[in-house]
Amino acid sequence: IVVRREDYRPPEWLVPEVALDFDLDPALTRVKAVLAVRRNAGDGPLRLDGGGQQPLAVRVDGAKAEWRMEGDQLVIPLAGEAHSVETEVEIAPETNTQLMGLYASGGLLCTQCEAEGFRRITFFPDRPDILVRYQVKLTADQRQFPVLLSNGDRVGAGMMPDGRHWAEWHDPFPKPGYLFALVAGDLAVNRDSFTTMSGRVVELGIWVAEADLPRTGHAMAALKAAMAWDERVYGREYDLDVFNIVAVADFNFGAMENKGLNIFNSRYILADPETATDADFDAIAGVVAHEYFHNWSGDRVTCRDWFQLSLKEGFTVYRDQEFSADMGSAAVKRIEDVRVLRAAQFPEDAGPLAHPVRPESYMEIANFYTATVYNKGAELIRMMATMLGPERFRAATDLYFARHDGTAATCEDFVVAMEEGGGIDLSRFRLWYTQAGTPRVAASLTHAPGSGKAVLRLAQTLPPTPGQPDKQPQPLPLRVALFGEASGARLCDERLVVLDEAQAEVVFDGIGERPLLSINRGFSAPVIVDTDRSAAELAFLSAHDDDPFARYEAMQQLMLDRLVATVSGGDGDPAPVVAAVRATIADPTLDPAFVGEAIVLPSEAFIGDQLASVDPDAVARARDGLRQAILDGIGHGAWRALWAANRDNRYELDPRAKGRRRLKNVALGYLLADEAPDAVALAADQYRYADNMTDRLAALQLLASTRGATRDAVLADFHDRWADNGLVLDKWFTAQALSTRADVVELVEALARHPAFTLANPNRARALIGAFATNQRGFHAADGRGYRFVADMLIALDRLNPQTAARLVPPLGRWRRFEPGRAALMKAQLEHILAAPRLSKDVYEQASKSLGPA
Numbered sequence: 001i002v003v004r005r006e007d008y009r010p011p012e013w014l015v016p017e018v019a020l021d022f023d024l025d026p027a028l029t030r031v032k033a034v035l036a037v038r039r040n041a042g043d044g045p046l047r048l049d050g051g052g053q054q055p056l057a058v059r060v061d062g063a064k065a066e067w068r069m070e071g072d073q074l075v076i077p078l079a080g081e082a083h084s085v086e087t088e089v090e091i092a093p094e095t096n097t098q099l100m101g102l103y104a105s106g107g108l109l110c111t112q113c114e115a116e117g118f119r120r121i122t123f124f125p126d127r128p129d130i131l132v133r134y135q136v137k138l139t140a141d142q143r144q145f146p147v148l149l150s151n152g153d154r155v156g157a158g159m160m161p162d163g164r165h166w167a168e169w170h171d172p173f174p175k176p177g178y179l180f181a182l183v184a185g186d187l188a189v190n191r192d193s194f195t196t197m198s199g200r201v202v203e204l205g206i207w208v209a210e211a212d213l214p215r216t217g218h219a220m221a222a223l224k225a226a227m228a229w230d231e232r233v234y235g236r237e238y239d240l241d242v243f244n245i246v247a248v249a250d251f252n253f254g255a256m257e258n259k260g261l262n263i264f265n266s267r268y269i270l271a272d273p274e275t276a277t278d279a280d281f282d283a284i285a286g287v288v289a290h291e292y293f294h295n296w297s298g299d300r301v302t303c304r305d306w307f308q309l310s311l312k313e314g315f316t317v318y319r320d321q322e323f324s325a326d327m328g329s330a331a332v333k334r335i336e337d338v339r340v341l342r343a344a345q346f347p348e349d350a351g352p353l354a355h356p357v358r359p360e361s362y363m364e365i366a367n368f369y370t371a372t373v374y375n376k377g378a379e380l381i382r383m384m385a386t387m388l389g390p391e392r393f394r395a396a397t398d399l400y401f402a403r404h405d406g407t408a409a410t411c412e413d414f415v416v417a418m419e420e421g422g423g424i425d426l427s428r429f430r431l432w433y434t435q436a437g438t439p440r441v442a443a444s445l446t447h448a449p450g451s452g453k454a455v456l457r458l459a460q461t462l463p464p465t466p467g468q469p470d471k472q473p474q475p476l477p478l479r480v481a482l483f484g485e486a487s488g489a490r491l492c493d494e495r496l497v498v499l500d501e502a503q504a505e506v507v508f509d510g511i512g513e514r515p516l517l518s519i520n521r522g523f524s525a526p527v528i529v530d531t532d533r534s535a536a537e538l539a540f541l542s543a544h545d546d547d548p549f550a551r552y553e554a555m556q557q558l559m560l561d562r563l564v565a566t567v568s569g570g571d572g573d574p575a576p577v578v579a580a581v582r583a584t585i586a587d588p589t590l591d592p593a594f595v596g597e598a599i600v601l602p603s604e605a606f607i608g609d610q611l612a613s614v615d616p617d618a619v620a621r622a623r624d625g626l627r628q629a630i631l632d633g634i635g636h637g638a639w640r641a642l643w644a645a646n647r648d649n650r651y652e653l654d655p656r657a658k659g660r661r662r663l664k665n666v667a668l669g670y671l672l673a674d675e676a677p678d679a680v681a682l683a684a685d686q687y688r689y690a691d692n693m694t695d696r697l698a699a700l701q702l703l704a705s706t707r708g709a710t711r712d713a714v715l716a717d718f719h720d721r722w723a724d725n726g727l728v729l730d731k732w733f734t735a736q737a738l739s740t741r742a743d744v745v746e747l748v749e750a751l752a753r754h755p756a757f758t759l760a761n762p763n764r765a766r767a768l769i770g771a772f773a774t775n776q777r778g779f780h781a782a783d784g785r786g787y788r789f790v791a792d793m794l795i796a797l798d799r800l801n802p803q804t805a806a807r808l809v810p811p812l813g814r815w816r817r818f819e820p821g822r823a824a825l826m827k828a829q830l831e832h833i834l835a836a837p838r839l840s841k842d843v844y845e846q847a848s849k850s851l852g853p854a
């Protein structure tokens, strides 16, 4: 059951064309498939993957044929070189709770095929290197399913005598089964159009339930901006006459890049100021762009096998990150992306589920849609782009697209294109694709007064990860600059230092005063940098560094050093942090959005990641203590003034207004640190009078951690106000799941019995259980009740939806990082999960690996 990268073999049979005929019905859908097959290699029978369904009929070249089942595979011996193979199956979309293949969601029928869902629809060689031209005929009840969509262009439609109707779609671009899609339902459309750089008019459609139509404008604007951006930045033009997006309420992930018919989790489409936060608006633009960009990095050039997943995902995440950076504040976007990397990917790299960006083996590929493949993969592309510079990187991506268009390619193909198109040797850089783990760099700067020289000593190590005890040094591109302590000025041009050995020394000349080190500027390499910079030096850099990321980083490091010192029982004097926060708040030249990011304390989880053995209580105490010290040190009055100064009378969605809201709500967070009655009243007022969800939810989230009548009243109000908007109700569940109250476990257990809670909807399950599993207090309650709750919910969810259930394992999988008492309780729950009957292979893989060798 383990699939290995080294076992890749080219397919024995190709499928140049397929005709699919769907007789759609939620209870029983009949699927007829006619595959034109042609021998490519070997002499074996045709093997078609299935997903548990039985073939009702199998015909070869029009005649009944011999076949057998081997597990879920339909095996058909074929004598010649080319045949027409016809199969017929029946499937039941409305009982498909896994949400893979064809399923029902809110009265619609829709599909999700990546990675291996297509086989649950029809017997097919379900692997990404078999590129097929599709003709699809859909027939369904006209009243229940007036809209029938699939990939490509609609070539015909008509009524049938019995109240049913049909539509036929042809996709001219050959594609693997994972990019197939269909949607049937009662949908309204927001229509628009885009004229491509060569003057072709593309018809755009965003399809949603009629009532949601007013919430599709932002997604449409983002789509058009993404189309223009990909032309301008990568020279990529859209290729079909139609581009459709459908939003569905039940979806395992964010969205899916099916050719010409993207299907989205509705949370990444629907937005208006009343129901969506600024973060939601940004996420929508990012995901719409991501899926659109896949049309080239994913669909036109796809993956040879699933070990190459980062070929499309790492590159596409990089592309969407750069798009979002261009559309708003690049500095704040980079800070957010690094925060995500550190929150999700670094812990993965440091735990039992660590794997390289290009994994070597898997039991269930769905478990490898990870922060490592996506976000670390994006960092790999970013490092290559940094080393090449914009012009050479563009030449290299042009070569990549030209060379591999219409094919299924590998990560190696991408690197070769970077080398040949960019004129660079990446032989050692390839280690980034094969070695797991986060590199650590020790950096120290010395300067002998009067010498005019500064020497930067660098040393890198890469910790062992499961199956990889010994590592080699990887090339790390580090952007470095020096600042004068006396002058406050930059002492040299920024240098790109590529550390490709275990150790190196870099000499800077013409240094006439004591220099301070600014390193890994812009987070140019996804590594942990350990420096010996003092609190005073970090405070200085937090006020003077001219790279916004480095400036943010100096402040974060300053805070982190204090917090770690406090947890370890050492010197936790908050004065330097308070002074640096005061200076940052007072600097009128800074963008409020930046200030909002810079003065937020590191999360409890991230503080824990710095410790050898985490005691969550000690972490919480240290963070609460520093928060209180910052509140007191700056003063209630000053925080309240900052809150007031960043208030706007009228809602706008531009970056400036978003930044002001961010800073205002960070100020509100500090004000609530000690639950002073006037601060609670201020938050309650903000909640009541807000004209947008960002402010309303910020107040609600803060109040959810308080005790008393105000909290209960705003939660009840929010619930009643939004009871029939599922996406907003998810926020209500999450706000409570993340509460820092001591009784949060009981509150969350009660919410799991709330009539609006269901495990059948992945968004709802994640909103409560997924969010709670990140709550460093409730989840890690000392008696183990939080662990037990998550494990029991996970086991229940696994019966319905293994992919979504498996995503709940990693929080328990971090058990080795915690103090012995917690570690034992977490481990016991992993064992409890593994002992559950009929466990999916998704959960089995994650839980067994989590208990396995460190």
Ligand code: ARG
Binding pocket: 114, 115, 116, 253, 254, 255, 256, 257, 290, 291, 313, 366, 369
């Ligand atoms: N390709 C999709 C995206 O990145 C995600 C598909 C996730 N599917 C899965 N089985 N994990 O936009």
Ligand code: ZN
Binding pocket: 290, 294, 312, 313, 316
């Ligand atoms: Zn993607």
